[in-house]
Amino acid sequence: xxxxxxxxxxxxxxxxxxxxxxxxxxxxxxxxxxxxxxxxxxxxxxxxxxxxxxxxxxxxxxxxxxxxxxxxx
Numbered sequence: 090x091x092x093x094x095x096x097x098x099x100x101x102x103x104x105x106x107x108x109x110x111x112x113x114x115x116x117x118x119x120x121x122x123x124x125x126x127x128x129x130x131x132x133x134x135x136x137x138x139x140x141x142x143x144x145x146x147x148x149x150x151x152x153x154x155x156x157x158x159x160x161x162x
Contacts, residue, residue, distance in 0.1 A: 106137060
């Protein structure tokens with residue numbers, strides 16, 4: 090990513106990160122894992138949200154989340 094996201098793109102990214110957290114919460118409630126299984130995922134989402142706040146950009150930020158989801162499911 091080049092770091093040139095528009096305000097609309099920033100808002101969309103924030104919405105997607107919030108929706109991802111909601112989906113994790115739902116999976117946890119439905120018993121797809123224990124709380125301790127989800128804690129690292131919540132932590133990674135929080136890190137990505139902090140890094141992207143104010144238009145921050147980078148690559149590979151979701152790789153850890155993908156790897157943890159693969160192990161969980």
